[in-house]
Amino acid sequence: MEQAMRGFFLYLSRNKALTKVAKKYGLQFGAKRFVAGDTINLAVDVIRGLNNKGLDVTIDYLGEFIESEEEAMEMTNQCIEAIQAIGRESIESQLSLKLTSLGLDLSSDIAIQNMKRILDEAETNGVFVTIDMEDYSRCEKTLRIFKELKTKYDNIGTVIQAYLRRTENDMKELDAYEPNLRLVKGAYKEPKEVVFPKKQDVDENFKKIIEMHMLNGHYTAVATHDDKIIEYTKNLVLKHNIPKEQFEFQMLYGIRTEKQEELVKDGYRMRVYVPYGTDWYGYFMRRLAERPANVAFVLKGMSKK
Ligand code: FDA
Numbered sequence: 001m002e003q004a005m006r007g008f009f010l011y012l013s014r015n016k017a018l019t020k021v022a023k024k025y026g027l028q029f030g031a032k033r034f035v036a037g038d039t040i041n042l043a044v045d046v047i048r049g050l051n052n053k054g055l056d057v058t059i060d061y062l063g064e065f066i067e068s069e070e071e072a073m074e075m076t077n078q079c080i081e082a083i084q085a086i087g088r089e090s091i092e093s094q095l096s097l098k099l100t101s102l103g104l105d106l107s108s109d110i111a112i113q114n115m116k117r118i119l120d121e122a123e124t125n126g127v128f129v130t131i132d133m134e135d136y137s138r139c140e141k142t143l144r145i146f147k148e149l150k151t152k153y154d155n156i157g158t159v160i161q162a163y164l165r166r167t168e169n170d171m172k173e174l175d176a177y178e179p180n181l182r183l184v185k186g187a188y189k190e191p192k193e194v195v196f197p198k199k200q201d202v203d204e205n206f207k208k209i210i211e212m213h214m215l216n217g218h219y220t221a222v223a224t225h226d227d228k229i230i231e232y233t234k235n236l237v238l239k240h241n242i243p244k245e246q247f248e249f250q251m252l253y254g255i256r257t258e259k260q261e262e263l264v265k266d267g268y269r270m271r272v273y274v275p276y277g278t279d280w281y282g283y284f285m286r287r288l289a290e291r292p293a294n295v296a297f298v299l300k301g302m303s304k305k
Contacts, residue, residue, distance in 0.1 A: 009289035010189040031284045034254040036276040040085050043276035047091045054264040055272050058094040062277035063101035069110060072103030076114040080121045087125035094128040099142055112145055119153045133159035135188040150177045161186030162206035163195045171209055175216055182221040183209055187286050207232050214242055223250035
């Protein structure tokens with residue numbers, strides 16, 4: 001049942017027509033729980049509130065299905081506006097983005113040009129930029145672009161997904177770039193040949209790559225809401241005397257808020273991923289796919305309307 005629901009919501013998340021309709025109607029169906037608002041000003045207020053609680057942030061201007069160079073340029077401008085707002089408002093925040101929103105599906109060159117504009121502005125404002133990892137069909141291209149940009153910029157990181165069979169090899173190849181990586185389980189529906197089919201195997205691979213990356217001495221963001229993985233990380237850090245400056249935990253805005261604050265109280269660096277913008281639909285559907293309890297929450301919210 002859970003698997004069927006997951007598939008259903010991931011299917012909905014890829015629906016272009018619904019994405020367009022949703023954009024017109026503003027944040028609906030409880031999406032506000034996971035999305036900071038539709039403007040950068042609303043996002044800034046949320047970030048300031050989180051910073052006041054000791055939480056660090058990475059913001060993401062939501063955008064899906066970019067079909068023209070102009071749309072990719074507009075997304076780039078929005079990212080630059082977000083970076084300038086972070087600098088101007090003196091808030092603590094990094095930026096996360098997806099290469100498809102910068103035109104990756106049109107051409108790698110367009111995405112690279114847009115990334116360079118963003119990274120230059122980010123450098124000026126002291127902002128770190130993480131390239132989110134999308135579905136498997138974009139993984140190879142994303143890693144290639146990351147490697148190319150990493151040779152020119154220090155303020156860039158990317159994401160590695162534990163559910164992919166290729167991941168361990170990717171980590172070995174990335175090692176020479178001394179990358180700052182966000183490690184996650186993986187959020188997309190992928191062909192079974194390329195992923196570990198069992199949740200248990202994904203979790204074991206997650207632990208394996210956390211250990212690999214930390215022991216290689218590189219900065220590691222462990223992005224999960226899973227207590228077992230969080231405990232594993234804490235024990236690993238203790239066992240190997242890994243300094244608190246070499247890693248952080250990350251969670252999504254609106255998920256396990258109390259746990260986020262508990263980690264800060266215990267002295268860990270905790271970063272919250274804060275999405276904003278009018279294009280909330282696909283992101284929201286992926287969150288529903290991850291956890292049936294989120295669906296119950298949404299239904300409760302709808303019945304109150
Ligand atoms: P999982 O969903 O397996 O849950 C494990 C356990 O965590 C649950 O059994 C429960 O105990 C607890 N839990 C989870 N949600 C809870 C809730 N709402 N309330 C209470 N307990 C809860 N993916 C991707 O493919 N590319 C990317 O770039 C990113 N980026 C990214 C950034 C950040 C900051 C995060 C946190 C995640 C991502 N992801 C991602 C998503 C990631 O791949 C994954 O889909 C989700 O984090 C869900 O997996 P978890 O590790 O949280 O555990």
